Amino acid sequence: MSDEQEYVLGTDEDELRRLGFQHQVWAEPTARLWEAARFAPGQRLLDLGCGPGYATADLAQLVGEHGGVVAVDVSRRFLASLEQLIAARRLHNVRWLEQDATRLDLPAGTLHGAFARWVLCFTPDPAAVVGGVYRALAPGARFAVLDYANYEALSMAPPSAAIDRVIEATGRSVRQAGGDFGVGRLLPRLMIDAGFEIESVQPIVRVARPGDALWEWPATFFANYLPTLRSLGLITETERDAFLDVWRARSADPAAYLVTPTIVGVVGVKR
Numbered sequence: 001m002s003d004e005q006e007y008v009l010g011t012d013e014d015e016l017r018r019l020g021f022q023h024q025v026w027a028e029p030t031a032r033l034w035e036a037a038r039f040a041p042g043q044r045l046l047d048l049g050c051g052p053g054y055a056t057a058d059l060a061q062l063v064g065e066h067g068g069v070v071a072v073d074v075s076r077r078f079l080a081s082l083e084q085l086i087a088a089r090r091l092h093n094v095r096w097l098e099q100d101a102t103r104l105d106l107p108a109g110t111l112h113g114a115f116a117r118w119v120l121c122f123t124p125d126p127a128a129v130v131g132g133v134y135r136a137l138a139p140g141a142r143f144a145v146l147d148y149a150n151y152e153a154l155s156m157a158p159p160s161a162a163i164d165r166v167i168e169a170t171g172r173s174v175r176q177a178g179g180d181f182g183v184g185r186l187l188p189r190l191m192i193d194a195g196f197e198i199e200s201v202q203p204i205v206r207v208a209r210p211g212d213a214l215w216e217w218p219a220t221f222f223a224n225y226l227p228t229l230r231s232l233g234l235i236t237e238t239e240r241d242a243f244l245d246v247w248r249a250r251s252a253d254p255a256a257y258l259v260t261p262t263i264v265g266v267v268g269v270k271r
């Protein structure tokens with residue numbers, strides 16, 4: 001029996017690969033958020049809900065040998081991948097901890113910054129996560145969060161009811177698992193309540209056309225997640241097949257494009 005702590009999307013090889021691809025296509029908005037949060041060489045940063053460590057490795061290179069990254073995730077399997085990645089890249093400034101983000105146990109007031117990308121949307125108690133990060137940060141340190149403000153804003157052109165149906169079921173499945181793909185809209189309030197001052201809120205919305213790398217981002221997500229939606233009984237076989245038919249047709253349609261879900265980058269500072 002496994003005691004692996006799985007989030008709703010799973011921690012298998014397909015999800016590992018999906019997260020690696022996702023990291024590539026969202027690298028630029030992520031780097032912009034890190035700039036807004038003034039992450040810099042020499043700092044000690046937290047990568048919360050680090051997954052297999054794709055962002056962790058980049059952060060470790062950013063802070064350099066005089067800085068360091070503490071990577072925290074609840075999944076032992078993801079942390080094992082992170083360990084391999086860190087070794088392969090010969091990074092010596094990363095520590096990893098298996099912890100639940102809603103019950104963070106880190107030394108108080110020690111970190112120069114924290115980053116959480118697509119993590120708060122999966123946690124049942126984002127207020128506890130934000131509070132735990134606040135305690136771990138030193139005065140002047142920033143918390144940079146990239147997360148969904150409105151997942152259901154993911155839209156296909158030309159429009160398709162079959163696509164909309166699966167997007168709606170996805171949002172519902174996450175809510176059933178205790179998460180919220182709209183958590184970005186609650187974040188500034190949660191941060192202020194924890195003691196942060198909000199420094200910036202940036203919208204991150206992009207358009208992808210068939211053939212773009214970004215077009216494959218939802219494609220890889222749904223390839224992994226449609227079986228889950230089926231097994232949860234949130235879509236029928238007919239709805240799944242209709243979704244796949246439309247997706248295939250749009251992928252060959254020069255008039256097609258998709259708008260990514262509304263994502264926000266929020267930076268809060270601990271005064």
Ligand SMILES: C[S@@+](CC[C@H](N)C(=O)[O-])C[C@H]1O[C@@H](n2cnc3c(N)ncnc32)[C@H](O)[C@@H]1O
Pocket residue numbers: 005006007019023048049050051052053054055072073074075078099100101102116117118119122123
């Ligand atoms: C979509 S992945 C994002 C991974 C990474 N932040 C990235 O952007 O590549 C969500 C991650 O959050 C982790 N996670 C979910 N709930 C968690 C919790 N309560 N405590 C710690 N990690 C959690 C999952 O294990 C997974 O690694």
